[in-house]
Amino acid sequence: xxxxxxxxxxxxxxxxxxxxxxxxxxxxxxxxxxxxxxxxxxxxxxxxxxxxxxxxxxxxxxxxxxxxxxxxxxxxxxxxxxxxxxxxxxxxxxxxxxxxxxxxxxxxxxxxxxxxxxxxxxxxxxxxxxxxxxxxxxxxxxxxxxxxxxxxxxxxxxxxxxxxxxxxxxxxxxxxxxxxxxxxxxxxxxxxxxxxxxxxxxxxxxxxxxxxxxxxxxxxxxxxxxxxxxxxxxxxxxxxxxxxxxxxxxxxxxxxxxxxxxxxxxxxxxxxxxxxxxxxxxxxxxxxxxxxxxxxxxxxxxxxxxxxxxxxxxxxxxxxxxxxxxxxxxxxxxxxxxxxxxxxxxxxxxxxxxxxxxxxxxxxxxxxxxxxx
Amino acid sequence: xxxxxxxxxxxxxxxxxxxxxxxxxxxxxxxxxxxxxxxxxxxxxxxxxxxxxxxxxxxxxxxxxxxxxxxxxxxxxxxxxxxxxxxxxxxxxxxxxxxxxxxxxxxxxxxxxxxxxxxxxxxxxxxxxxxxxxxxxxxxxxxxxxxxxxxxxxxxxxxxxxxxxxxxxxxxxxxxxxxxxxxxxxxxxxxxxxxxxxxxxxxxxxxxxxxxxxxxxxxxxxxxxxxxxxxxxxxxxxxxxxxxxxxxxxxxxxxxxxxxxxxxxxxxxxxxxxxxxxxxxxxxxxxxxxxxxxxxxxxxxxxxxxxxxxxxxxxxxxxxxxxxxxxxxxxxxxxxxxxxxxxxxxxxx
Ligand SMILES: Cc1ncc(C[n+]2csc(CCOP(=O)(O)OP(=O)(O)O)c2C)c(N)n1
Numbered sequence: 001x002x003x004x005x006x007x008x009x010x011x012x013x014x015x016x017x018x019x020x021x022x023x024x025x026x027x028x029x030x031x032x033x034x035x036x037x038x039x040x041x042x043x044x045x046x047x048x049x050x051x052x053x054x055x056x057x058x059x060x061x062x063x064x065x066x067x068x069x070x071x072x073x074x075x076x077x078x079x080x081x082x083x084x085x086x087x088x089x090x091x092x093x094x095x096x097x098x099x100x101x102x103x104x105x106x107x108x109x110x111x112x113x114x115x116x117x118x119x120x121x122x123x124x125x126x127x128x129x130x131x132x133x134x135x136x137x138x139x140x141x142x143x144x145x146x147x148x149x150x151x152x153x154x155x156x157x158x159x160x161x162x163x164x165x166x167x168x169x170x171x172x173x174x175x176x177x178x179x180x181x182x183x184x185x186x187x188x189x190x191x192x193x194x195x196x197x198x199x200x201x202x203x204x205x206x207x208x209x210x211x212x213x214x215x216x217x218x219x220x221x222x223x224x225x226x227x228x229x230x231x232x233x234x235x236x237x238x239x240x241x242x243x244x245x246x247x248x249x250x251x252x253x254x255x256x257x258x259x260x261x262x263x264x265x266x267x268x269x270x271x272x273x274x275x276x277x278x279x280x281x282x283x284x285x286x287x288x289x290x291x292x293x294x295x296x297x298x299x300x301x302x303x304x305x306x307x308x309x310x311x312x313x314x315x316x317x318x319x320x321x322x323x324x325x326x327x328x329x330x331x332x333x334x335x336x337x338x339x340x341x342x343x344x345x346x347x348x349x350x351x352x353x354x355x356x357x358x359x360x361x362x363x364x365x366x367x368x369x370x371x372x373x
Numbered sequence: 374x375x376x377x378x379x380x381x382x383x384x385x386x387x388x389x390x391x392x393x394x395x396x397x398x399x400x401x402x403x404x405x406x407x408x409x410x411x412x413x414x415x416x417x418x419x420x421x422x423x424x425x426x427x428x429x430x431x432x433x434x435x436x437x438x439x440x441x442x443x444x445x446x447x448x449x450x451x452x453x454x455x456x457x458x459x460x461x462x463x464x465x466x467x468x469x470x471x472x473x474x475x476x477x478x479x480x481x482x483x484x485x486x487x488x489x490x491x492x493x494x495x496x497x498x499x500x501x502x503x504x505x506x507x508x509x510x511x512x513x514x515x516x517x518x519x520x521x522x523x524x525x526x527x528x529x530x531x532x533x534x535x536x537x538x539x540x541x542x543x544x545x546x547x548x549x550x551x552x553x554x555x556x557x558x559x560x561x562x563x564x565x566x567x568x569x570x571x572x573x574x575x576x577x578x579x580x581x582x583x584x585x586x587x588x589x590x591x592x593x594x595x596x597x598x599x600x601x602x603x604x605x606x607x608x609x610x611x612x613x614x615x616x617x618x619x620x621x622x623x624x625x626x627x628x629x630x631x632x633x634x635x636x637x638x639x640x641x642x643x644x645x646x647x648x649x650x651x652x653x654x655x656x657x658x659x660x661x662x663x664x665x666x667x668x669x670x671x672x673x674x675x676x677x678x679x680x681x682x683x684x685x686x687x688x689x690x691x692x693x694x695x696x697x698x699x700x701x702x703x704x705x706x707x708x709x710x711x712x713x714x715x716x717x718x719x720x721x722x
Contacts, residue, residue, distance in 0.1 A: 118493030129461075130494060134485050140454020141486070147455060148462035151440075178478070182451030189446060343496040344530050346554035347587045350638035352530065 003172065003209040003216050004202060009262055010231040012238040015290050017298025019237075028241035034305040040081060040236050041300060042314050044073035044293045047097040049318035050106045051267075053325045054113070058271045062329050063113040069094045071234075071266030074292030075199050077101060078239025079167065079261070082247055085127065086154055086164035090142035093131040094199070095169050102128040106321065107328035116332060135170070136177030139196070142168035143183045146194040146250075155193045156253030163251035165193040167243070173204025175220055176212045184224040184256075193250040195243065196226075196258045199233065201265035206278040221258035233263030234292040264290070337363065389575035396429050396566040398540035399505075401574060402547035403430065403467065407437055409581070410465065413551055415442045416452055417469030417505075425469055427507055427566055449479035453504065457487055460500045465551055473508040473560075474517030474696075480525075487556045488531030499554045505547070508536070509609045509659045511564035511706055513699045520696055521660035526558055527637045527669075534636040535590050536560035536608035540570035542634060545577050546590055553587040560636075562609035593640035595647070599629030602716050603647040603654045605670055607633035610657045610707055617712045626720055636666055644670060645677045652683035653719040657707045662690035684722035687715045 001007050011020050012029055032040075051068050058066040069076060076097030083089060083101065091098055100106060104121045111120045112131065119130040132138035146166040149155060154164040174180050175198060187194050198217050202209050209217070221228035227249070231242045239261055246257035264287040268275045275284075300306040341356040393401065407413045415430055415437075421444040424431035434442040445452045449470060456466035470476045476483075483504065490498045510519030527534055533555050537543040543561070550557040596611055597618050606614040611632045618628035631647050633640060648654045654674055656667035667688035674686050689707040697705050 117495070118489075119495065119497075122497050123494065124497065130490075132486075134481065137454065137482060137486050140451055140482065141458040141461065143451075144455030144458020145461055146458070148459040148464055151464075152462060179450055179454060179482070182446070182448040182454070185446045185448060186451050186455050343492050343494075345533070346491055346496065346499050349530075349533070349555075350591060350641070 001216055003200065003213045005216070006232070006262060008216070008218075008230050010229060010238045010242055011235050012241060013235045013295060013299055015295060017295050017302060019299065025238065025241045025245070028244040029237050032237060032240065034300070034303060036081075037237070037296065037300060038305060038310060040077050040240070041293065041296050041306070042317070043077045043081070043097065043100055044236065044296070045314050046318055046321055047073050047077065047100055048293060049322055050100075050325060051096060053322040054110060055267070055271065057110070057326065057329055058113070063110060064115050065113055066271045067094050068267035068270070069096050071264050071287065071292070072199055072201055073097050074236035074296070075233040075239055075261040075263050078236040079197055079243040079259075082240050082243035083167055086149075086162075087247065088127045088129070088145060088149070088164065088166050090129045090138045090145070090166060090168040091131055092135070092138065092170050092174065093133055094171070095131075098169065099126075099128060102126040104128055107325040110325070110329050111332065114329060114332060116334065136174040136179040136183075139168050139170055139174070139180045139183035140186070142166050143187045143192050143194055146187065146192040147190050150191075150193055150253075155251060160248075160252065165195060165247050165250035167195045167197055167247070169197045169199060171204060172198060172200040172202065172209045172217055173207065173212055174198075175217050184221070184226060187256040188224045188226055191253070191255040193253065194256045195246040195250055196256065197243070198258070198260045200260050200262050202263075203265055203269065203278075205269045205273060216260060218258060218260040226256050226258050228258040228260065230260045230262060233261030234290050234295060236292060236296055263292075390571050390573045392569055393540045393544070393572045394567050394569050395537070395540045395543045395561070396427060398544040398570075398572050399429050399547050399561060400431060400433070401572070402544040403433060404436075405574070406467075406548045406551045407433065407441060410552075411441070412463055413441075413465045413467060414459065415467050415469070416445050416456060418445060418447055418471050420444060420469050426471055427563065429505075429507075429561070429566070430469065449475060450482050453479040453482040453487060453502070456502050457482065457490065457500055460502050461498060465501050465503075467503045467505060467551055470504060470506045472518045473506050473520040473522050476504075476506060476522060483526065483532070483558075484529045488529045491555070492531060500556050501551070501554050502556045503547075503550045503559050504557070505559045505561060507563040507566070508560040509562050509564065510696060510702050511609065513702070515699070516696065519699070519702065521658065521691065523558075523560060523636045523658075524660055524665045527666060532556055532558055532637060533587070533590065534558040534560065535634055536562060536636065537634065538562065538565070538596070538606075538608055538611035538632050540568070540572045544572045544574065546634070548577055548581055549586040549590050552581040553590070555587065557590075560608055564609050565612060568612065591635045591638045591640060593634055593643040594632045595629065595643075596632040597628070597630040599627040599651065601627045601651055601653065602719055603629045603631060603644070603651045604657055604712070604716075605631045605633060605644055605654060606657045607636060609659055613707060613709065613712060614657055616709055617716065620709065620713060621716055626716060628716065639666075639670065639673070641670075641673050641677070645674060648674045648678040649681040652681055653722070654682075654686045655712065655715045655719065656686065656688045656690075657712055658690045659706055660691055661693050662688045663693045665690060684719045687719060689715050
């Protein structure tokens with residue numbers, strides 16, 4: 001069973017939008033009322049609208065780069081909606097949907113991609129760490145953070161409602177990194193409360209997952225003694241259920257869990273990438289048939305739970321988000337140049353201070369010259 | 374630098390002065406830091422029951438337990454990376470890397486993550502992580518056990534790098550590093566672990582929970598005043614420089630020795646003041662001279678003291694080669710003869 005097979009996937013909603021019975025996992029989805037499902041549909045729709053807007057802003061030269069999550073909305077919203085206080089999230093760089101569930105202001109995120117700053121939100125405020133661009137590096141931070149949560153008495157406290165855990169997102173390519181494997185070792189031997197969430201979108205830029213592994217990515221967990229589950233990543237209900245289970249397991253002090261959400265990156269890797277060089281239209285079409293949003297939409301429709309009124313409401317919200325995104329991005333000015341020197345260190349550092357002072361004088365010299373003219 | 378310990382009388386303070394090896398002083402400093410704040414955690418390979426391969430953490434596992442003195446998996450990147458996560462929750466991890474040559478698996482975590490988190494979070498995330506590294510050579514070891522790594526890290530903004538040359542500084546600076554808000558690479562000159570000196574354990578030179586603590590680490594020290602030549606050294610080469618000064622004095626040359634203590638930041642003002650006094654500067658370090666800390670100092674002295682110089686700034690350090698087999702290390706290292714030779718050449722100008 002290789003990393004691109006869809007064997008062994010937990011599924012609660014099939015590609016036609018029909019609910020699938022699964023006695024093992026159903027209990028973790030049974031609380032999902034039509035209202036909760038509508039919310040998931042709404043969050044996925046907003047994520048996609050924002051993503052589309054950011055893509056076009058990049059095309060128009062307003063953003064340096066954009067990393068689309070098109071097609072991965074169910075993996076992100078399904079898991080994101082299972083997260084609560086005091087859980088803490090460590091994303092990689094494609095988790096815009098998860099960010100939405102953490103109440104990060106999506107337009108504001110784009111300062112990173114517009115080249116204004118390296119980190120756009122306050123991680124503590126959203127329990128959502130900054131994006132990490134070095135593949136796999138954050139999986140260790142997540143593990144250390146989880147170990148510290150355990151030390152701080154936030155795990156298996158005797159009051160399950162108050163317990164917390166970490167959710168750490170990364171891709172299929174990342175599983176080849178040494179850091180990810182070290183994170184598994186540390187999490188395992190320390191029984192850390194962490195859920196490793198692999199979004200197997202089948203590509204690391206151009207390389208298919210078969211260049212990273214001969215077995216399913218979920219099977220990686222076995223050698224570390226970490227329980228694992230493989231889920232249909234385009235099934236928002238199943239993703240929610242397995243994440244719910246995994247989080248309860250971790251919060252209860254039972255240690256780490258690995259989830260492999262099998263999905264597909266429908267867009268290019270980033271706006272700099274050209275997927276026509278490494279995959280076929282037929283493949284893309286096959287996965288378009290499994291679109292996670294359409295799937296839930298069909299399901300809600302069959303239940304008669306998606307009124308035209310609600311659709312219109314969400315469509316208007318999506319449109320407004322797009323407009324606000326565009327306006328926000330265009331409204332930004334570059335901050336004063338000297339702020340570039342801020343926060344290199346927590347305390348003054350002679351070299352930084354000297355260079356800031358020099359640069360200030362250098363700039364002033366032009367202003368002085370100008371004023372003579 | 375003056376002692377700012379207030380309220381204690383001279384008699385009481387004298388009672389706190391003990392003769393210690395540098396390893397013992399670091400051990401005492403770690404102990405004091407752990408007693409002061411239970412958020413201080415020690416992490417590393419073999420640092421628990423064994424007390425570290427150099428026994429620097431000896432006895433701490435027994436007294437503080439395995440929850441505070443943590444034997445980690447054998448994974449340097451993992452140690453640094455998980456420490457970053459723990460520091461995000463308010464812990465003060467103090468990592469021991471077993472030998473300098475084994476820090477490279479963690480190079481990525483240190484340079485791309487640890488050093489940069491404060492900057493990219495606009496100051497929202499402080500990472501008070503200390504990485505203790507038994508560094509440099511002269512112990513007759515096999516390969517990868519004697520490297521000088523400072524220049525490889527000094528190029529990265531966001532890290533502080535320091536190296537004590539005396540037991541007193543080792544005791545003070547390890548605590549100051551632990552309670553500083555920035556990550557610190559704390560380079561322990563392993564060949565000097567067994568050097569003895571007096572340590573005043575009451576007088577950590579500035580209050581620890583004060584910004585002045587970090588500023589103090591960044592300050593160089595005139596280890597010996599002189600008028601003809603300035604030797605700039607740090608860590609293991611300070612003792613060599615002092616020996617050179619003794620020999621040179623017999624030959625009628627007055628050598629001033631500047632102990633940098635800190636490599637990032639560099640206390641350039643102290644070096645430049647000394648350069649202006651003597652007009653002649655030699656930088657002495659074990660690391661290869663090419664692209665090294667000495668090159669930085671030579672350039673800075675050139676920029677800031679050019680008209681005071683009687684001769685070009687010289688460097689004495691290792692060669693551009695892998696650290697050689699130990700039978701050759703005495704010629705690779707800036708030994709007494711090579712430093713004296715540089716002093717003589719400067720005096721001939
Ligand atoms: C350590 C490292 N090596 C290479 C890169 C360049 N790079 C950026 S994304 C990427 C592919 C990552 O694939 P995967 O982990 O599957 O995540 P995905 O982008 O598909 O979500 C590569 C090679 C990087 N960012 N970091």
